Structure formats: structure tokens, C-alpha cells
Amino acid sequence: MKLLMLGGSGFVGGAVVAEATHRGWAVTAFNRGRHGAPPAGVRHLVGDRTAADGLAALTEGEWDLVVDTWDGAPRVAQATARMLLGRVGHYVYVSSGSVYAQPVPAGVTEQAPLVEAAPDDVDGDYPMLKAGAERALRAVLGDRVLLARAGLILGPGEDIGRLPWWLNRLAQGGEVLAPGPVDLPVQYVDVRDLAAFLLDAGAAGQAGAVNVVSRPGHTTMGELLTAGMAATGAAARLNWVDPGRLLAAGVEPWNDLPIWIPPGHEYRWMQQMDVTRAYAGGLGCRPVTETVVDTWAWLRRVGSVPARAGRPARPPVGLDPAREAGLLAALATDPPSAVPPR
Template sequence: MRLLVLGGTGFVGGATVTEGVRRGWSVTVFNRGLHGVVPPGVHRLRGDRTAPDGLAALAGGDWDLVVDTWDGAPRAARDAARVLAHSVGHYVYVSSGSVYRDPSAHGLDEDSPVVDADADSVDGDYPQLKAGAERAVREVFGDRALIARAGLILGPGEDVGRLPWWLRRVERGGDVLAPGPAGLSVQYVDVRDLAGWMLDAGARRLGGTVNAVGRREQTTMGELLDACVAVTGADALLRWTDPARIVAAGVQPWSDLPIWMPTGHPYRGLLEQDVTRAHAAGLTCRPVAETVADTWQWLREVGAVPPRAGRPHRSSIGLDPTREAAVLAA
């Protein structure tokens, strides 16, 4: 298989490239060449898809499959799709569950309404950018396009810093503010499982839209944080705290306490999506303990969460220790 990855040095793109190489495929990446590295043997094409003639390096290429992780202007996704229309057999676009119009709804499936978006737009918020790019890719590739709506993505290489923050916090030890209840489900997908599934699905020319994330009952906050304690070997005590108390103290779910999204939160539906289609199409997910252990090993090797490709100023993730202590004391 001849694989082209648009991007290829970030979190999802990097995992996709690594998986392609592992399979012995011929792998090419297209990016600006400003961030990250690629494995030996990967062919690197340089270009800026937002610049005039920025896609010129793709001219004359011939690939079986392209995976595109773009999260910028939909017009740029449309332009890339048009350039590749006759040189790529199948197009996989990595989208997001954030495109759904009502993120609080339980059981969102692929036919649930999405936000209004324009395939020719050059700006917008994240849901609009992803939804617009979905439309752009479909307009060009039609049934030859797979739209993979990923949910929460964890695993080695994570450049947002959600699971790495919990690992470092637990490593410090002591009393840890753990957002209850411990049995609250966490729906996510390991980046390696996502990458492998996208390559499998793309190779067999699966089209349409799929919520590409694990099952809702895959794990819980308790299992995830217990795994963090186990792999770090830290002297940490998880202090499970009522979510109402945490929110009343001004602590923000998802940002101050990453991964956690309590019941009743306006975006809780994004961790309760219907994934019937994905798992019928072969998506399988490894245990949370493996994801946590491998992320910890990677984090110890790299030392710190890398900057997101093209987004050097990452928003703050995690709760300040002073604020955490105040909530625990109360």
C-alpha cells in the first residue's frame, strides 16, 4: 500500500505514519517541515497548503490512500482534496465528535445534526472548521471518503497533555483531588488503535462517516486514575470528591481536571457517543491500563509534552496545586 499522510508529525498523524511503516507500506508525508521528525524510510514532501501553489509538491504523485488530520480552514481541505482527486484511491479525513450540534445529547450517532459549516470557509471555531472540512472532502471524493469522527484521543505522543497531566500529578504523590464518582465512564480511543483502524478501513475502501472512538463502558475515571497510581508507583491517595463540590469551587471540568466531564455537563454527550458503526467496522480498543502504562513510558522518555504542530502556544491544562489543596481542605 502507498500511504500519504497530510501532516504526519503531530499526535494522530505521527501515529498513523508509525503504523504505516510498521506494516511495511510505502509512506509519504506532506507538511511544512517545521515540526517533528519522521521515521527512517518515510518520504517527506514539503509545502504549505494555505499558501498560493503550496500544494505543488503533491503534483504527479500516486497513492492508494491518504489520511488527512487538518483542523484549519475548510477551504484548504477542499483545495487539497481537489489536487488529490485523481492521484489517490481513497481519502480518510480525521474529524471530531465536536461537530455535533448538541454536544449534551446522549447517544449521538453519525446521523445526528452537526453545526452549520461552509466548505469554502477560511475561518470559524473548531466545530465549524472540522464540519466544513468534512463537507469539502465529501464534495470531492464522495463515496471514496471516510470521515472518522474521533472522540477523546489518548496514548503515547499526546500533544494536548490531558493524560500526561494526570500522570505527573499522581507522580507528585500526596492527596490527589479525584473527581467523583469513580464509576463515571470515560469514552476515548488510544491513538494507535485509531490509526490502525483508519488504515484497515481505508485499505478496504470503507466510505461514509463513523464515530471512531471506544465504547462508552470501556473504562471509568476510577480505573484510569488507579492505573496512573499503579504505573508511577507514587505514594498518592485518590481523594474522591463530589462533582458538585468541585464545580462549586470554580474548578473547570476538562481543562482544570482533564478528561473528566461530569454528568449534566453541556458537553457530556461527547463522551457518550453511539459507536455501533465503528465497532461493526472492526474498531477494537486495548485496555486502559496499557494506554496509561505506554503513555507513562513515553512521557518519561521525552520529559515533557511536546508542542502541538502549528500551535506552539498550547492552552493551559491542569489544576494549580494551590487551588487543588484549597478544594481538598474544604
């Protein structure tokens, strides 16, 4: 298989390149070349998709499969698809569940309405950019494009820092603010499982939209944090606090306490997506303990969460230590400290 990876130096793109090279595929990575050289054996084409002549390096060549993680202007995705039309077998676009129009129901399927966006837009927020790119690629490539609407992505290499924040916090030990309920279901996909699915589904010619994330309840907040304690060897104690009390105290789900989206929250659907089509198409998800252990090993090796390759900087996630201490003093009770991981 001949793979063209558009990007390839970031979290998801890097995992796709690693998986494809492990399979023995012939891999070409196209990016701006600002974040180091690709792995040995990977052909590197340099170009900036936002520049007037930025696609020049793609003028020649044919590939069996393209994987694209673009989250900028839809017009750029449109231009790229037109440039490659007739020279690629299948196109996989890494989209997002964020494309669904609000309010999004629990159990959202791929048939749900999308946010309004045009295929030639040059600006917009993240949901608009992803939805517009989906429309652009569909218009150009038709049934030769797979739209992989990923949910929460965790695993080694994570450049937002959600799971790394929890692991670093647990490693510090002491009293830890744990957002309840302890059995809150968590839905995510390990980046390596996502990469394998993108390549398998793309090689098989799967088309259309698919929600790519684990089954709802693949793990729980309790299992995730307990696995983190085991992986880090932390001398920490989890203080589980009722979600209503946390919300009343102004704690922001997802950002102040990463990964956590409590019951009844407007974005709770993000961890209740329907994944029937993904599993029918071959998605497999490894146990939470493996994701946690491998992420901690990677984090110790690199020392800190890397900058997001080719993308704008994002505000750091996680509570400030002083704020966490204040919340613990005001809200913590004395529940069981942990539950065993699956």
C-alpha cells in the same frame, strides 16, 4: 499499499505514519518540515497548505490511501482534495465529534445534525472548521472519503497533555483531588488503535461518517487514576469529591480536571457517543492499563509534553497546585482511596 499522510509530525499523524511503516507500506508524508524529519524510510514532501503555491509538491504522484488531520480553513481541505482528485484511491479525514450541533444527545449517532459551516470557509471555531472540511471533502470525493469523527484521544505522544497531567500529578504523590463519582464511565480511544482503524478502514474502502472511540464505559475515572498510580509507583492518595461540590466551587470539567465530564454536564455526551458503526468496521480498543503504562513510559522518555506540531498553542490543562490544595482543604472527605483497574 501507498500511503500519503497529510501532516505526520503530530500526535495522530505520527501514530498513523508509525503504524503504516510497521506494516511495510510505502509512506509519503507531506508537511511544512518544521518539526523534524520523518522516520527512516518515509518519503518527505515539503509544502505549506496555507500558501498560494503550497500544494506544489503534490502535483505529481498516485497513492492508494490518503490520511488527513487538517483542522484549519475548509477551503484548504477543498483545494487539497481537488489537487489529488483522480490520483488517490481512498481518502480518510480525521474529524471530530465536535462537529455535532448543540445540544448533542447522549448516544449521538453519525446521523445527528452538524454545526453550520461551508466548504469554502476561511475561518471559524474548531467545530466549524472540521464540519466545513467534512463538507468540502464529501463534495469533491463523494463516496471515496471516510470521515472519522474521533472522540477523546489518549496515548503516547499526546500533545494536549490530559493524561500526562494526571500521570505527572500522581507521580508527585501526596493528597490528590479526584473528581467523582469513582465509577464515572470514561470513553476514549488510544491513538494507536485509532491509527490502526484509519488504515484498516481506509484500505477496505469504508466511506461516510463514523464515530471512532471506545465503547462508553471502556474504563472509569477510578480505574484510570488507579492505573496511573500503579504505573507511576506513586505514594499518592486519591480523595474523591462529589461532582456537585466541585462544580459549585468553580472547577471546570475537562480543563481544570482533564478527561472528567460529570453526569448531567452539557458536554457529557462526549463520553457517551454511539460507536456501533466503528466496532462493526473493525475498531478494537486495548485495556486502559496498557494506554496508561505506555503513556507514562513515553513521558519519562521525552521529559515533557511536546508542542503541538503545526497548530496553535493551547492553554495548559490541569489545576494549579495551590488551587488544588485549597480545594482539598475545603472539599475533601474520607472515602475509599481507589478501586482496582480492569
